Amino acid sequence: AQSVTQLDSQVPVFEEAPVELRCNYSSSVSVYLFWYVQYPNQGLQLLLKYLSGSTLVKGINGFEAEFNKSQTSFHLRKPSVHISDTAEYFCAVIDFNAGGTSYGKLTFGQGTILTVHP
Amino acid sequence: KAGVTQTPRYLIKTRGQQVTLSCSPISGHRSVSWYQQTPGQGLQFLFEYFSETQRNKGNFPGRFSGRQFSNSRSEMNVSTLELGDSALYLCASEPRPYYGYTFGSGTRLTVV
Numbered sequence: 001a002q003s004v005t006q007l008d009s010q011v012p013v014f015e016e017a018p019v020e021l022r023c024n025y026s027s028s029v030s031v032y033l034f035w036y037v038q039y040p041n042q043g044l045q046l047l048l049k050y051l052s053g054s055t056l057v058k059g060i061n062g063f064e065a066e067f068n069k070s071q072t073s074f075h076l077r078k079p080s081v082h083i084s085d086t087a088e089y090f091c092a093v094i095d096f097n098a099g100g101t102s103y104g105k106l107t108f109g110q111g112t113i114l115t116v117h118p
Numbered sequence: 119k120a121g122v123t124q125t126p127r128y129l130i131k132t133r134g135q136q137v138t139l140s141c142s143p144i145s146g147h148r149s150v151s152w153y154q155q156t157p158g159q160g161l162q163f164l165f166e167y168f169s170e171t172q173r174n175k176g177n178f179p180g181r182f183s184g185r186q187f188s189n190s191r192s193e194m195n196v197s198t199l200e201l202g203d204s205a206l207y208l209c210a211s212e213p214r215p216y217y218g219y220t221f222g223s224g225t226r227l228t229v230v
Contacts, residue, residue, distance in 0.1 A: 032216050034218060036221075041223070042223050042224075043122070043221030043222050043224055044208065044210075044219075045221070046218040046219065046220070049216075049218050051216060090161065094216065105166060105174050106151075106153075106161075106163065106219070108153075108160060108161040110160045111161075
């Protein structure tokens, strides 16, 4: 079964500093990868996704992520964070078997709470 | 454009009761999925529906069921509620496979 590991449960950072939120997934034939953000008392919002093509993916709010197949990683980065980026971030994966069939469901990591301090 | 609407937002039920949660996807979205979110287990997949057919089901007991109507609206039902069913239940929809889900704000269910 697919698994997703977010290596840091909490990441504190000062405003305007860069940040990296780490995500690793268990190996599979092929995967689609997503990052979502959840603000308090709200649902999840899609930040970005990797389906194929360029391994560097740009998303909303200045976030980007890099797909590294050899490392089975999909780390999320932002060069300069704002107070408003304080939220919980989830990495998620859909994997496919050798026949190209999707198991359909998103498997989520446990989340990383990003706290941006002034 | 309206987002994914979940009703009710909050619900308190007693052990042993049953509950029905409702989800209206974004207009034109035919795929609807449900997830349970708890502090201990995180986000866990419940069901996925497409054009009124359940295409995938997570590892939850048979007390958890769902359905999708011809207008793509979806409901999930939990019977014989247990304390451990207390959670935020999230519904999500997407216009086509792998486009990326849009989530609703969820229904927070508390079982007492």
